[in-house]
Amino acid sequence: MALTGNKFTDLGEIAQVYAGVLDTFLIAPLVGPQCSKRIVTGVFTLDAGVVRDSCFSLLVSKGLGLGIVVGGSIVKVPQILKIFNSGSARGISLVSYVLETLAYVITLSYNLRRDNPFSTYGEVAFITLQNVIILLMLTFYSKKYVSLIGVTAFFAAATYALNSDLLPDSLLVSLQWAAIVISTVSKLPQIYTNFANGDTGALSAVTVALQFVGSAARIFTTLREVKDQVILVSFIMATALNGILFGQVLFLGGGKGAAKKKGSAAKNAAKKAKSASKKD
Numbered sequence: 001m002a003l004t005g006n007k008f009t010d011l012g013e014i015a016q017v018y019a020g021v022l023d024t025f026l027i028a029p030l031v032g033p034q035c036s037k038r039i040v041t042g043v044f045t046l047d048a049g050v051v052r053d054s055c056f057s058l059l060v061s062k063g064l065g066l067g068i069v070v071g072g073s074i075v076k077v078p079q080i081l082k083i084f085n086s087g088s089a090r091g092i093s094l095v096s097y098v099l100e101t102l103a104y105v106i107t108l109s110y111n112l113r114r115d116n117p118f119s120t121y122g123e124v125a126f127i128t129l130q131n132v133i134i135l136l137m138l139t140f141y142s143k144k145y146v147s148l149i150g151v152t153a154f155f156a157a158a159t160y161a162l163n164s165d166l167l168p169d170s171l172l173v174s175l176q177w178a179a180i181v182i183s184t185v186s187k188l189p190q191i192y193t194n195f196a197n198g199d200t201g202a203l204s205a206v207t208v209a210l211q212f213v214g215s216a217a218r219i220f221t222t223l224r225e226v227k228d229q230v231i232l233v234s235f236i237m238a239t240a241l242n243g244i245l246f247g248q249v250l251f252l253g254g255g256k257g258a259a260k261k262k263g264s265a266a267k268n269a270a271k272k273a274k275s276a277s278k279k280d
Helices: 005-031 033-044 048-052 054-072 077-086 094-113 122-141 145-162 169-197 205-226 229-251 256-279
Strands: none
Touching (some): 005 033, 005 054, 054 205, 077 122, 094 122, 094 169, 205 229
16 A cells, blocks of 8 residues: 555654654764764665764774673673582682782773773773672682682772872883783683683683673774773783683583593592402
């Protein structure tokens, strides 16, 4: 059935309403009113050139950034739950988490003091908090109570120093470069532990996968919004190492090494028992 002129008019008015909502409440807060008008106009006029507009790439970057921040607020929750439910931190490297958390604390302070857009680093704040919780759980379940107190005191002092006037901005830049090295080194004990155990133990596959995807997406948002070489290099290194950990989760899995060891031990015990019975 053909549409009448009135129905075409109604559809045009509905499109204008949707365009207004997108412009005012969704797109403009992310990229500003001028970019928002260009994007909305291009989309509703079916202009294919809008995807090549710098405003469109900025919108994609902002959207990715916010998605990563939201994901970062829960990225370590599967790991926390896995440790809590199993009552064990087997296979998780305490050294890795201490170094990783230190790198995150430095990166968070660096971004805060340089007034970078929150959408380009917001997840670091959430991950740092979750890492501290995991550190406390690791030391508690391992019954390393002295380490528990030491870790708490160290990170409280480091956070205060990094966000106060005790450290000049020039030193903070140097520390951010150091954080890249620390972050890189922090992954190595966990990678080694996985290889040595033949499995990934209590390491959460969901957490590792989210970290890999998040750090890869951060390369794009950094190039588009921050253009800071220090931050860019840190995310490139993080993506590479998170990729190795993700590969270990896929190919080694959790608990396989422990199961093989138990199976071998059971077989050896059975053989010994059989030999002893024959002698008797």
